[in-house]
Amino acid sequence: MTEQHPGVLDGAIPPQTNTHLFGHEAAEAFLARSYKSGKSHHAILIEGPEGIGKATLAFRFANHVLSHPDPAKAPDHLTAPDPHSAVSRQIASGASHNLLHLSRPVDEKTGKMKSAITVDEVRRAGHFFSQTSGTGNWRIVIIDPADDLNRNAANAILKILEEPPRRALFLVLSHAPGKLLPTIRSRCLPLKLAPLSDADLRQSLAALGSPLDGGRTEEEVLRLANGSVSQALKLLNYGGTEIIAAFEEILSASGPAARRAMHRLADVLSGKDNDVIFGFFLEHLGDVLAERARALALQGDLFGADKTARLASEINEKITVSQAYNLDRKQTILNLLEDVSA
Structure with a gap:
């Protein structure tokens, strides 16, 4: 499967145009009440796992404010x-002159999204405010997600947050707020969103035209998606369930059988235009190692837990080096699989 366009999963609706949002009624009510009171905070940190509706909520609230x-x-x-309204x-x-969406830009050479939000993107915010300074309108910046800001971009955003323009609103999205600069977090009002319930996840997928049809597949998707629409779409539309099954086969096999299974999985993950499923696999691998370390610690095997945690750190370093130097992806994957199954 390929993406509809950079940043949007196959089967998903861009948050700018998504009129459906499930499971976050309390957050919606809070935002509406705080805005109506006239005392809403100038920067709101909308935090929670990836794919649960943070961006959709941000655009929904921005639409409310501008309307x-x-x-x-x-x-x-x-x-x-209302999709028919001018706003x-x-x-x-x-094309809104009152809303700026900051996200990872597309590399013109490759057509793919860059790995970070750069300071050049943040400079667009400065230009945005200077161009609209005399209008008296609300000016809204959605940072999606702030986790992708590189160091220079994060410092540039911080300067704007420290002295926000009049009638400016920042909606700062984060999958992992603990990784943000503490000074950015301290200038934002946190709004935590929880993973979707099974019922809300079912509704979300049905609204996207990917309804779960019951049975074993539905149970597996609900279990593995962890309340995330994006994870569910990767499981349904990108072969995520098959990738997990292939990885479990590797962990349970040995000798030549394990080696053949490693090569089959590496061939799939290193295929052209398979960035989404490769990223999905890396996330799953991280989750497996974290759960393994946690289980060992609970069993009192602190040595084993520490060894697993160090393995996870080493794997992350290998992935970073591989991506930075554009090393052969298949060989990188084979190395990772050998490390985990050793």
């Missing part, structure tokens, strides 16, 4: 954006 610029006259609840059409097309 009701006077807080006192705004409804006390968020509603689904929604401008947001969907990226």
Whole structure:
């Protein structure tokens, strides 16, 4: 499977145009009430696991604010954006003069997304505020996600957050807020979103045209997705369940059988345009090692737990080096599989 365009999974709807949001009613109510009160914070850190609706919520709230610029006259609840309204059409097309979406840019040479949000992207925010400084309108910046800011970009954002322009609103998204600069976190109001319940995940997938059809497949997707729509789509549309099964086969095999299974999996993961499933595998590998270390620690095997934690760190370093120097992906994967199964 390939992505519809960089950053959007096959089967997903870009958050700018997604009118469906499930499972975050309390967060929606909080945002609506705080905005209507006229005392909402200028920077909100929307945090939670990847793929649970943080960006969709951010665009939904931005649409609400831009559709009701006077807080006192705004409804006390968020509603689904009207795709026919001028505000929604401008947001969907990226043509809104009052909303800036900062995310990883596309590399013009490769057509793929770059690995980080750079300081050049953050400079767009400075230009955005300077161009709209005299309008009196709300100006909203969505940072999606702030985890992708490199060091220079993070420091540049921090400077703007320290002295925010009038009627400016920052919606800062994060999958792992603990990794953000503490100074950025301290200038934001945290809004934590939880993984979706099974019922909400089912509704979300049905709204995307990927309904679960019951039976063993549904049970497996719900168990492995951990309340994340993006994880569920990778399992359903990118062969994620097969990748996990192939990895488990490697862990349970030995000798020539294990080696053949490693090569089969490495061939799939290193295929052209398989970046999504490769990233999915790396996440799953990290989860497996973390769970292995946790289980060993609970059993009192602190030596084994420490050894597994160090293995996870070494694997992360190998992945970083491989990506930085564009090393052969298949060989990198084979090396990782050998490390884990040793």
